[in-house]
């Protein structure tokens with residue numbers, strides 16, 4: 315497995331172009347299953363998770379064409395409405411094919427995604443909501459076997475999610491577009507990726523109102539058509555590089571990004587002593603104001619709260635801040651795997667259940683580290699950029715799942731990092 319060798323201590327100066335959002339592109343790709351016409355997506359990042367979903371959709375019979383950041387998907391016929399364990403285990407978002415398959419073909423078999431490094435991550439909310447729309451669902455041999463009544467379509471329903479879930483909201487939003495009658499989703503998740511999905515579905519002919527709010531209404535239609543849509547910028551990639559600039563020092567300009575999608579991070583960075591501003595042309599300039607950052611406290615929450623997908627990176631920042639800060643994780647039960655690895659680099663962190671107390675040290679030390687999920691891995695890269703000496707981050711295939719051209723982007727700003735092929 316490839317490793318990343320990073321020599322710490324160099325400030326970052328330059329421009330970084332932000333790619334399309336992985337977590338917006340994945341559901342949009344699944345939406346292609348809702349129509350026999352072509353869906354053309356622009357600003358699709360080159361990431362392992364995108365390739366894994368392309369492989370899954372192609373396995374079902376979808377044709378795909380990729381030209382730079384444009385991805386065209388055509389689900390003219392879908393002879394195989396099956397998402398096998400082998401393909402789903404590589405990427406949990408594969409479960410997002412369930413709603414579209416059921417809505418258009420009345421049948422789907424999707425492997426249960428199982429647990430993953432950051433927690434158990436069940437799909438009960440997806441399943442019970444689809445059942446409320448008339449789907450008959452059985453869990454057998456590790457698979458979700460789902461079908462609609464023999465006479466046809468899913469039925470519109472009034473669904474109250476017991477908990478906010480990004481994936482369940484997306485799955486149900488897609489399912490409801492082709493259902494018979496009206497569906498109302500209560501306690502829907504508010505993430506911008508959901509609003510982006512709704513915008514694309516609307517271009518395809520879906521009748522949706524209220525996306526981006528807690529109550530979404532969908533009036534089912536008989537068929538959807540093709541459309542062209544540009545994926546929103548990746549707010550987590552943007553936040554990650556903003557934190558990198560804050561930690562390493564220097565001035566970084568983030569291009570093709572949207573600051574309005576990072577409303578929870580901006581005040582936290584400002585409180586920590588970071589200047590983060592949108593220029594007239596929409597670029598975002600980030601630089602640390604003093605020599606050292608101040609400690610801050612954060613709690614992860616569903617959007618518009620502080621994103622769990624930036625928690626590890628923010629914790630890396632706190633390890634070198636002046637003073638002590640707390641990090642409380644409320645979304646996933648096991649998302650502190652970066653803690654022991656950061657401690658190998660000299661970080662001072664105490665974990666109590668879902669909270670971590672981070673006491674800043676003046677300088678981390680390079681070490682051999684390894685992480686078991688995407689955001690934890692990148693937090694180690696950020697720590698390594700400021701550490702004294704060389705850090706080797708093992709198992710970087712996690713990074714390739716979610717960060718496009720990470721070495722090139724950071725390298726162009728003056729970071730010293732090198733990929734070592736296994």
Ligand code: EPZ
Nearest residue numbers: 337407435436437438439440479480481482623645646688
């Ligand atoms: C999405 O995952 C993202 N993935 C995750 O990004 C992100 O961390 C997460 O939302 C939270 O923001 C994609 O968009 C592809 P959830 P998702 O359903 O949809 C519980 C990254 O690093 N839950 O909103 O799977 C669940 O266990 C990743 O890019 C149920 O209990 O997250 C969690 O505690 C990782 N039952 C909470 O809800 C269910 O049926 C929120 O999960 C579904 C979820």
